[in-house]
Amino acid sequence: MDEQEEHPFDRANRKLCEELGATSCQFCGGMPRITGGGANYWTISCRSCNASSGLGRTDASAVEAWSRRATPSPSADLTAAREEIGRLRVALSNCMYQFLAYEQQHLAKSPPDYTKAKTNKDFAELASTALAGGAPDASDH
Numbered sequence: 001m002d003e004q005e006e007h008p009f010d011r012a013n014r015k016l017c018e019e020l021g022a023t024s025c026q027f028c029g030g031m032p033r034i035t036g037g038g039a040n041y042w043t044i045s046c047r048s049c050n051a052s053s054g055l056g057r058t059d060a061s062a063v064e065a066w067s068r069r070a071t072p073s074p075s076a077d078l079t080a081a082r083e084e085i086g087r088l089r090v091a092l093s094n095c096m097y098q099f100l101a102y103e104q105q106h107l108a109k110s111p112p113d114y115t116k117a118k119t120n121k122d123f124a125e126l127a128s129t130a131l132a133g134g135a136p137d138a139s140d141h
């Protein structure tokens with residue numbers, strides 16, 4: 001690589017990788033690039049072949065994952081995906097209970113609003129089915 005033509009961002013990134021101890025790519029020997037920010041996601045990828053460390057919670061954990069991998073492994077990505085699924089399941093579960101609460105509110109009205117109660121009950125059942133891991137028509141197969 002012609003060092004004089006290295007983009008200032010790439011040069012700063014290369015220095016950051018050096019400071020963090022990110023080594024060259026284990027697959028092709030290419031230079032690492034660190035990306036990310038905030039408190040959540042950092043990843044190191046190869047500038048040449050795009051091999052990736054997967055997502056790390058911190059820049060240090062991304063470097064650790066990058067340095068540790070001897071073979072390509074999706075485990076870091078899987079871990080992040082599982083955490084995201086967990087968050088979504090909690091959110092969906094909260095929605096389900098909220099719909100059930102709305103159903104009860106509509107039934108408690110005087111007179112009861114059966115149409116709105118039914119709509120909320122249907123949404124709650126959709127959420128419940130999704131949480132159970134099945135499509136609504138799974139029993140048809």
Ligand SMILES: [Zn+2]
Nearest residue numbers: 025028046049
């Ligand atoms: Zn590489």
